[in-house]
Structure formats: structure tokens, C-alpha cells
Amino acid sequence: MIPKKQKGFNGEPKSHQEIDRSQSPLKQRTNNNNYQQQPPQQQQKQQPQQPQQKKQQQKQQQKQQPQQPQQPQQPQQQKQQLQQPQQPQQYFQPRQTQNAWGKQNNSIPLEEQFQEVKPITQPQTPETTTTTTTTTTTTTNTTNTNLLVPRISRRDMVKDSDIENVAIVTAKSRTVQGKQISLISNFFPIVISDRKSLEFRIDFNPPQVTFDKRRKLIRELLSLNNISKEFYFYDGDSILYSPINININSQSIDGVQIFIRKVKEVNHRDKSSVNSQFFNIITKNNMRKMGFSLIGRNYYSPINKIKFEDYLLEVWKGFSTSVVSTESGTMLLADTSSKVVRSETVLDRIKYLRYDKDRCFDEIINSIVLTRYNNKTYRISNISWSSGVNDKMDGTTTFLQYxxxxxxNHKITDYRQPLLKSEVKFRGIKQTIFLIPELTFLTGLSDHMRKNFKLMAELAKHSNFDPSQRYQTLSNFISDINNNPKVSKSLEPWGITYQPALKVDGYVLSAPKNLPNDNKRQLNNIKWAFVVDRDEYERTRDCQTNLYNFINETGMSQPTTICYTDPRDKRPIQYSNIMENAIKTHGIQFFLMLIPQNQPEIYKEIKRKSLVQFKVLTQCIFPRTFYKGRSVTNKLKQQVIAKLGYAPWGLNQQIFNGVIPKKTMIIGIDVGHNSDMRGHSVVGFVATIDDKFQKYFSRSFVQKRPGKEIIDSLEEATKEAMSKYFSFNNCLPELVIVYRDGVGDGMLDLVNRSEIAAMKKGFAETPSSWGIKPKLMYVIVKKNTNARLFTADPIGNPPAGTLVDSKITHPNWYDFFLVSQVTNNGSVNPTHYHVLLDEQKMPADLFQLFTFQMCHLYFNFEKSVRVPATCQFAHKMAFLIGRTVFADAAPQLSDKLFFL
Structure with missing residues (x-):
């Protein structure tokens, strides 16, 4: 449906038939200034100066009333537009037209958005020449056949593996005692011979925007020069690799001049400069030859899918692969993967919801869909109810015709369906594309499906492999790569083979012991209320018995018991009215509320009003859960104690002696993108403010730009945390350790340059009278890595505390893998820690031990969790604000863990 390209916007698999991309339903909704600064006269011509109020009214009218299709610009108009004076070094200019909705700017297929413009200051009249090629004869417009017009450059981005000025390991010697353990990883060494490999730069004149057309041209060019496809790998854009020298400077195919320039000879055996792009191109080629299709970032086999007819679901099995540079060399990191695809289309779901716009928005917006005609996935950003399949894409072709x-083979039968919008990036520029609901399929599980325990159990059988199954599946996968005839033939000229899984040595760190705290005296002074359905309270003795047990366990005083006056009234507002009256009448500070199941609006109403308006704490629980006895009562007790600002347990402070300074602050940061706030990300920021890591300061921030991962308000949050710490301790911390979760791939450089600078600025702006500014350690936490670790004999999950800091770590980073939790089902995921900044120069093994200890202070779970407690707290906060509250909690609650 859209032009193919690499990196994040991948083209169709090779197995799909190449089609004519001259008209694609890709529509751009970006401002022209994203491409270039246009001359003032042209800007005025495109959009006259109007008052801001009038502009907003016009935009509102466009949304409410779709305009009639207008004719596209005539060739003469386009010619005049080309002949307007251009600024120097300006190579491309978006062509203007009007689409079916009357919106001007670049609302035409991407392939046709750019017309070649000479980098000159005076207009020239192009002369028409006829160019005869080896396959066809076409007419092209050109003024200089030797002029090489570059394509739009990609967005400048520093790869994670290439960032500079990051921390290095201060000490490799081990002073921390730990049991040594032999492990097997899912890193598979890539062996490459000493044969040379050459990198070439590819350019086209005129530029070829579509992925398909570029690949076709290169295939024909090299075939004409007797170079078989086994002797080159082309990325579909501007890079080509070959083990032989290609002596072609330029040649014309189908009226397109192709330029090939040798860039360099590549040494793939150099650990410090592994060409991940080269190996990823090879991996993609291998997977395609083995019958896998690229869907999203992973490869799946549509043939080996498992159907669940009763639930309209399919499970596609496949693999995630990436090529990484490690201390041991270049590795293929491979893991099993499964994708849940629904058999119902988005149109089926819209009809089920009876075209209710609000319900459709809640269920469909931000969901991931699959287009099976090209096996691509998209995130839906909006539904265009005023658009349809008979609207014209470019003034001539409708979506239906396209x-x-x-x-x-993919029929459209409903001509009245709306269109789906999806925001994608093409060469670093955001584009809006339109999808057909009847041809798109929902992926993942709905909330209703997740509550079906039978379904979840069935799905787990096909997605949660135990360690032995996972290891055997991965080993067979590598064997299949080496033994597949098609793959072997393509790899033979390069001398590339894949070895079995890499064995590594690890250490098992000792877990600290939790020391219970006695908080009964403090909790006895809390004014609280127990809210319950009157019939529920009087009908069963279990309710009163468990309430008594809860009071006895916590040491809290007798509550004000509030029973519904009308138990049939289940409206959410009833609960907020109860809270408001209790606060005014009794000064209630905390509510324990039994609420009905399967009514999420009640929970949302309680949390929104209590955290934002009433500034009180609440604990909601289902009656059926509350009646389960002392096991639930004990967990409820811990959760309530932590929520009220106290610690159910702590750690022996002696374990920190000689490890970190006594005055140390731990900060956890996470960015949640799974919010219901129209795609806006929510930042959770949680910091310790005492020496025992039991008192906290928390803040949440709603990011201004949807989907943004870099934090805007980090300087402000840092200054507030420093102020809270000073108020509690009368000094500043000596050391601040930040555990930053939620950093996406490719974001390390931005985090390194932006967030660390913001935190240091926050330190610098604290009053000098508060003392010496703290040192900073900034650590990236990735809990959703594809890395796996297995015990060697027998194959199983490694125990909690397993640490690996060699062989599979990056050759130039201060990083390590840590298994901090116990996993009973499936295969364990180690968490990857990458220290970006280390001003403390703490020995690496001591910091690794300290990180493991911090995983034991998450008060919602008595055992250790996957990440340090502050990191998990930040995640819980971002999730609650983004999915339920939709606003920052009241500042008065910043010293409470209200999100537990």
C-alpha cells in the first residue's frame, strides 16, 4: 500500500509480487518547512495571511464538512511552479495539489511528492530528450545528464553502539563473593572468513523513491553486467555490499541513470567497528529465503500459524533477530517470538460497536493492526469518519481502484466504511497514511480476552516456552540457517557461517534479607473509612472477619464504616459523593473500598477524584478477593502501609557500608506509552529522600508531544527532588543514582546529551547554602531485551542473583546482565544495565551487588522484582496516570506511594 523502504518502514517481503507503485495511498500531513524553507512569495501563494481565530474556524469546518474533490493541478501549473526562483542548494520541492478533502500541501502519494529541481538561482527551461535504454524507451526531462541529484538524507541519528563519552568499567576485579555458574546464552557467533567485502554508494537520477523500483533497477543493472545475486547485498536504498569489485561508474536503465561509487573496504572482523547494517541485510535475506515474512521487527511464518476458531484468533510463530557487537565478536542474537493476530477485521469490530465513535475510539485508537496483503503492521492514530474508499488519492485514482x-485477491465490499489513519516516519519525516478497515486485522488481545483464563492458558502453551524448549528451538533454527541450500548458496561467496550458542560464565549474588518494620503506632492515628455494599456487609460474616483481621494486622484504629444507602445504585458518581461527604464530615484520610467487578468506570472515578480533587488515598478491592482469608489480608496490609507513606520492611543497612555514601538518593524513571491520553506519554519519577531508601518523593509528567521518549521536565523534577531531600535531611545527597527505564532503541545518544545535562542543571540551580552538589550515576535499564540465559546441565532458568558482565556485553560499554527475579513459568529474561555516566567511580562489582539489593524493596511483592524498586514504582505511577487518572496527582500526595 505504501512505498517500501528500510529501517522502521520496511518493504514487502521478496515473496510478494512486485506491483506498480506509481500511485500509492500514502498521504502526507506535514508542513512544507519539514523539507525546506520556501521562498516568501510561494508561501503567500499557498496560504494567505489570516487571523489566528479565522484559521481555527476554517480547520474546524474542514473536519466537520468534507469538501468535494477538486481537480489536481494541470501540467502547465506544475511547470510554472517548477520555474519559480529557487534558493541555492535546494534540491527537492514538494509539489502542490488538492486532494479529495480539499486540503492543500503535500497530500499526494509519496512517490510523486518530489519533482527534480536544479540547484540554481535562475529558472531554466528544460529541454526534452529521448533516452534509449536496454529494456524500454522513455522520455525524460533533463538539462544536464551528468548532474547527480541526491535523495533526501535520512534523519541524523547516532546508533546506540556508536555513542561516545560514556562511562567505562572502573574495576573488573571481583571483591564481592558470589558462586560461579556456567551458562548458555542465545548469542550465536557469526564466523566470517578473511575475504574482503566492499561497500558501494548507490545514487539514482532522477531519484527513485520507491523501494520496489530501486531494487528492480539494481537487479537489472547487475544482471546485465553478469553479476549474479549471490555476489551482492543491497539494502534497497543507497548502500550495496559485494565481495567483488564492481567496475560500473554509471549506466542507464529504463531512463534512470544509476551511479555506483566505491566507498571503502569493510573489515567485518574488527570488533570495534562491526558493520551491523551489513549483517542485518544478510539476516533479512536469510529469513526471506527460509520462508519467513518480516512483520514489525520480527520474522514470522504464515504457514506455521495456530488457529483458535472459537476466539477468532491466530498465533503466528517466528523469531526475533538482531546482529550485535560483543566482547566475543559479532553475534546473532536470536529468540523465539509469537504474534497474536485476530481473524476479525477492524471493520468487523466497528460494526460490532455499531459505529459508536466513542467506543470505536477507545478500542481501536493506538491499537496495532496487520495488513495481510503486505504483512505490515501499523499503529492506528485516528479514524477518518468523513473519508471513504471512493475518495481520490491524487485527484484521479480512488482507494478502491488502487x-x-x-x-x-483482497476484495473491498463495503463502500461506506471510513478510513483509518496511521502516523509513520519516512526518512525521518512524519507522514499520515490511510488504511482500509476491511483489509486490516487487529493484533494482540483485548481486555475482555485477557480476562478469559481458559484462553490465556491455551495461548501460554504456544507462546511461553520453558527453557529446554526455547533452547532446542533456537538451536534448530541456527542449524536450519546453516543447512538451508538457498541460504548456503548466498552465504558461500562471503564465507559466513553461524556457530552454536555462546557459553558464558556468571556469578550468583547473595540475596539480602528483608527486615520487617513495625508501623502500628503511626498507623493508629490515621482516620479512615471502610466503604461496602450494605447487603454485602450484612449477608456474609467473611466481610466482617477479614476487616477485623486487617485492623489487627495493621494496628489501624476502627474505621468509619460506610454502607451504600441504595446498593442497586452502581453509578460511579455515587462513590465520589460518598468520599466527598466522608471527608467533610469525618476528616477521612484513607478509604478502603469494596467495588464491583467488571465496572472499570467506578475504579477510574474513584482514582481521579481522590488523587486530583480530594487529595486522599484509596485502596480498591473486589469482594471476592477480600474474602480469601489471611493470605490476601497480609498482602493488602503491606500495600496499604506503603501507600500511606511507610515501609513494610527494609534492608540491613550494614550491607551498604563501603558500597555507597550514606547520603545517597536513588531515582527511578520510566516513560509509559500505553496511555489512553490520545497517545501522550506519561513520565513517572520516583526518588528516595532518606538514608534507608524507605521514604519517597514522586512526580508524574504528561509529555507535550505524543510518543516522546526524551523527558521534557527532568530539570524541574530534579530540583523538586533536591528540595525534598534537603527538607528531610538538611543537606544534599552526596550521590544520585538514576535508574532510567523506558529508553527505546536508538535513543541512547539523546538521553546521554539531553537528560543528563538537564539533571546536572537541576543540581546546579539548588541554593549554594544547601551544600556541595551531588555526583551522578546515570544507568539505562532495559528489562525487555531479547537476551536469554540458561543453566547448562540441565537446561533451565538461572537462579535469582545471576550476573553476567563479560563475553555477551558490549566491548566499549560499562554494562551487565542481571537476573534478579525467580521465574517459575517460561524462560527468564535478564535485565540489561548500561551505565552511561559514573562520576562516583564505584567498583563495578559493588554497584552490581547494590543494584540487586535495590530489587528487594518493592513493597507490593515480598520477593525481588526485575528492576530496582524505584524503577518499578515509576512504572506503576506512569501506568496509573496514563490509563486511569489522566492528570498529575495533587502535590500533597507526592510523599505517598499512591499508585500501588
């Missing part, structure tokens, strides 16, 4: 011509 799909009938290019995908005849």
Missing part, C-alpha cells in the same frame, strides 16, 4: 488493481 486496491482493485494492485491487490486483486
Amino acid at each position: 486496491y482493485q488493481r494492485n491487490y486483486p
Whole structure:
């Protein structure tokens, strides 16, 4: 449906038939200034100066009333537009037209958005010449056949593996005692011979925007020069690799001049400069030859899918692969993967919801869909109710005609359906594309499906492999790569083979013991209320018995018991009215509320009003859960104690002696993108303010830009945390350790340059009278890595505390893998820690031990968790604010863990 390209916007698999991309339903909704600064006269011509109020009214009218299709610009108009004076070094200019909705700017297929413009200051009249090629004869417009017009450059981005000025390991010697353990990883060494490999730069004139057209041209060019496909790998854009020298400077195919320039000779055996792009191109080629299709970032086999007819679901099995540089060399990091695809289309779901716009928005927006005609996934950003399949894409071709011509096997039968919007990035520029609901399939599980225990158990059988199954599946996968005839033939000229899984040595760190705290005296002074359905309270003795047990366990005083006056009234507002009256009448500070199941609006109403308006704490629980006895009562007690600002347990402070300074602050940061706030990300920021890591300061921030991962308000949050710490201790911390979760791939450089600078600025702006500014350690936490670790004999999960800091770590980073939790089901995921900044110069093994200890202070779970407690607290906060509250909690609650 859209042009193919690499990196984040991958093209269709090779197995799909190449189609004509001259008209694609890709529509751009970006401002022209994203491409270039246009001359003032042209800007005025495109959009006259108007008052801001009038502009907003016009935009509102466009949304409410779709305009009639208008004719596209005539060739003469386009020619005049090309002949306007251009600024120097300006190579491309978006062509202007009007689409079916009357919106101007770049609302035409991407392939046709750019017309070649000479980098000159005076207009020239192009002369028409006829160019005869080896396959066809076409007419092209050109003024200089030797002029090489570059394509739009990709967005400048520093790869995670290439960032500079990061921390290095201060000490490799081990002073911390730990049991040594032999492990097997899912890192598979890539062996490459000493044969040379050459990198070439590819350019086209005129530029070829579509992925398909570029690959076709290169395939024809090299075939004409007797170079078989086994002797080159092309990325579909501007890079080509070959083990032989290609002596072609330029050649014309189908009226397109192709330029090939040798860039360098690549040494793939150099650990410090592994060409991950080269190996990832090879991996993609291997997977395609083995019958796998790229869907999202992983490869799946549509043939080996498992159907669940009763639930309209399919499970596609496959693999995630990436090529990484490690201390041991270049590795293929491979893991099993499964994808849940629903058999119902988005149109089926819209009809089920009876075209209710609010319900459709809640269920469909931000969901991931799959288009099976090209096996691509997209995130839905909006539904265009005023658009339809008979709207014209470019003034001539409708969506219906496009799909009938290019995908005849995928029929469109409903001509009244709306269109789906999805925001994608093409060469670093955000584009809006339109999808057909009837041809898109929902992926993942709905909330209703997740509550079906039978379904979840069935799905777990096909997705949660135990360690032995996972290891055997991965070993067979590598064997299949080496033994597949097609793959072997393509790899033979390069001398590339894959070895079995890499064995590594690890250490098992000792777990600290939790020391219970007695908080009964403090909790006895809390004014609280127990809210319950009157019939529920009087009907069963279990309710009163468990309430008594809860009071006895916590040491809290007798509550004000509030029973519904009308138990049939289940409206959410009833609960907020109860809270408001109790606060005014009794000064209630905390509510324990039994609420009905399967009514999420009640929970949302309680949390929104209590945290934002009433500034009190609440604990909601289902009656059926509350009646389960002392096991639940004990967990409820711990949760309530932590929520009220106290610690159910702590750690022996002696274990920190000689490890970190006594005055140390731990900060956890996470960014949640799974919010219901129209795609806006929510930042959770949680910091310790005492020496025992039992008192906390918390803040949440709603990011201004949807989906943004870099934190805007980090300087402000840092200054507030420093102020809270000073108020509690009358001094500043000596050391601040930040555990930063939620950093996506490719974001390390931005975090390194932006967030660390913001925190240091926050330190610097604290009053000098508060003392010496703290040192900073900034650590990236990745809990959702594809890395796996197995015990060697027998194959199983490594125990909690397993640490690996060699062989599979990055050759130039201060990083390590840590298994901090016990896993009974499936295969354990080690958490990856990467120290970006280390001003303390703490020995690495001491910091690794300290990190493991911090995983034992999450008060919602008595055992250790996957990440340090502050990190998990930040995650819980971002999730609650983004999915339920939709606003920052009242500042008065910043010293409470209200999100537990």
C-alpha cells in the first residue's frame, strides 16, 4: 500500500509480487518547512495571511464538512511552479495539489511528492530528450545528464553502539563473593572468513523513491553486467555490499541513470567497528529465503500459524533477530517470538460497536493492526469518519481502484466504511497514511480476552516456552540457517557461517534479607473509612472477619464504616459523593473500598477524584478477593502501609557500608506509552529522600508531544527532588543514582546529551547554602531485551542473583546482565544495565551487588522484582496516570506511594 523502504518502514517481503507503485495511498500531513524553507512569495501563494481565530474556524469546518474533490493541478501549473526562483542548494520541492478533502500541501502519494529541481538561482527551461535504454524507451526531462541529484538524507541519528563519552568499567576485579555458574546464552557467533567485502554508494537520477523500483533497477543493472545475486547485498536504498569489485561508474536503465561509487573496504572482523547494517541485510535475506515474512521487527511464518476458531484468533510463530557487537565478536542474537493476530477485521469490530465513535475510539485508537496483503503492521492514530474508499488519492485514482488493481485477491465490499489513519516516519519525516478497515486485522488481545483464563492458558502453551524448549528451538533454527541450500548458496561467496550458542560464565549474588518494620503506632492515628455494599456487609460474616483481621494486622484504629444507602445504585458518581461527604464530615484520610467487578468506570472515578480533587488515598478491592482469608489480608496490609507513606520492611543497612555514601538518593524513571491520553506519554519519577531508601518523593509528567521518549521536565523534577531531600535531611545527597527505564532503541545518544545535562542543571540551580552538589550515576535499564540465559546441565532458568558482565556485553560499554527475579513459568529474561555516566567511580562489582539489593524493596511483592524498586514504582505511577487518572496527582500526595 505504501512505498517500501528500510529501517522502521520496511518493504514487502521478496515473496510478494512486485506491483506498480506509481500511485500509492500514502498521504502526507506535514508542513512544507519539514523539507525546506520556501521562498516568501510561494508561501503567500499557498496560504494567505489570516487571523489566528479565522484559521481555527476554517480547520474546524474542514473536519466537520468534507469538501468535494477538486481537480489536481494541470501540467502547465506544475511547470510554472517548477520555474519559480529557487534558493541555492535546494534540491527537492514538494509539489502542490488538492486532494479529495480539499486540503492543500503535500497530500499526494509519496512517490510523486518530489519533482527534480536544479540547484540554481535562475529558472531554466528544460529541454526534452529521448533516452534509449536496454529494456524500454522513455522520455525524460533533463538539462544536464551528468548532474547527480541526491535523495533526501535520512534523519541524523547516532546508533546506540556508536555513542561516545560514556562511562567505562572502573574495576573488573571481583571483591564481592558470589558462586560461579556456567551458562548458555542465545548469542550465536557469526564466523566470517578473511575475504574482503566492499561497500558501494548507490545514487539514482532522477531519484527513485520507491523501494520496489530501486531494487528492480539494481537487479537489472547487475544482471546485465553478469553479476549474479549471490555476489551482492543491497539494502534497497543507497548502500550495496559485494565481495567483488564492481567496475560500473554509471549506466542507464529504463531512463534512470544509476551511479555506483566505491566507498571503502569493510573489515567485518574488527570488533570495534562491526558493520551491523551489513549483517542485518544478510539476516533479512536469510529469513526471506527460509520462508519467513518480516512483520514489525520480527520474522514470522504464515504457514506455521495456530488457529483458535472459537476466539477468532491466530498465533503466528517466528523469531526475533538482531546482529550485535560483543566482547566475543559479532553475534546473532536470536529468540523465539509469537504474534497474536485476530481473524476479525477492524471493520468487523466497528460494526460490532455499531459505529459508536466513542467506543470505536477507545478500542481501536493506538491499537496495532496487520495488513495481510503486505504483512505490515501499523499503529492506528485516528479514524477518518468523513473519508471513504471512493475518495481520490491524487485527484484521479480512488482507494478502491488502487486496491482493485494492485491487490486483486483482497476484495473491498463495503463502500461506506471510513478510513483509518496511521502516523509513520519516512526518512525521518512524519507522514499520515490511510488504511482500509476491511483489509486490516487487529493484533494482540483485548481486555475482555485477557480476562478469559481458559484462553490465556491455551495461548501460554504456544507462546511461553520453558527453557529446554526455547533452547532446542533456537538451536534448530541456527542449524536450519546453516543447512538451508538457498541460504548456503548466498552465504558461500562471503564465507559466513553461524556457530552454536555462546557459553558464558556468571556469578550468583547473595540475596539480602528483608527486615520487617513495625508501623502500628503511626498507623493508629490515621482516620479512615471502610466503604461496602450494605447487603454485602450484612449477608456474609467473611466481610466482617477479614476487616477485623486487617485492623489487627495493621494496628489501624476502627474505621468509619460506610454502607451504600441504595446498593442497586452502581453509578460511579455515587462513590465520589460518598468520599466527598466522608471527608467533610469525618476528616477521612484513607478509604478502603469494596467495588464491583467488571465496572472499570467506578475504579477510574474513584482514582481521579481522590488523587486530583480530594487529595486522599484509596485502596480498591473486589469482594471476592477480600474474602480469601489471611493470605490476601497480609498482602493488602503491606500495600496499604506503603501507600500511606511507610515501609513494610527494609534492608540491613550494614550491607551498604563501603558500597555507597550514606547520603545517597536513588531515582527511578520510566516513560509509559500505553496511555489512553490520545497517545501522550506519561513520565513517572520516583526518588528516595532518606538514608534507608524507605521514604519517597514522586512526580508524574504528561509529555507535550505524543510518543516522546526524551523527558521534557527532568530539570524541574530534579530540583523538586533536591528540595525534598534537603527538607528531610538538611543537606544534599552526596550521590544520585538514576535508574532510567523506558529508553527505546536508538535513543541512547539523546538521553546521554539531553537528560543528563538537564539533571546536572537541576543540581546546579539548588541554593549554594544547601551544600556541595551531588555526583551522578546515570544507568539505562532495559528489562525487555531479547537476551536469554540458561543453566547448562540441565537446561533451565538461572537462579535469582545471576550476573553476567563479560563475553555477551558490549566491548566499549560499562554494562551487565542481571537476573534478579525467580521465574517459575517460561524462560527468564535478564535485565540489561548500561551505565552511561559514573562520576562516583564505584567498583563495578559493588554497584552490581547494590543494584540487586535495590530489587528487594518493592513493597507490593515480598520477593525481588526485575528492576530496582524505584524503577518499578515509576512504572506503576506512569501506568496509573496514563490509563486511569489522566492528570498529575495533587502535590500533597507526592510523599505517598499512591499508585500501588
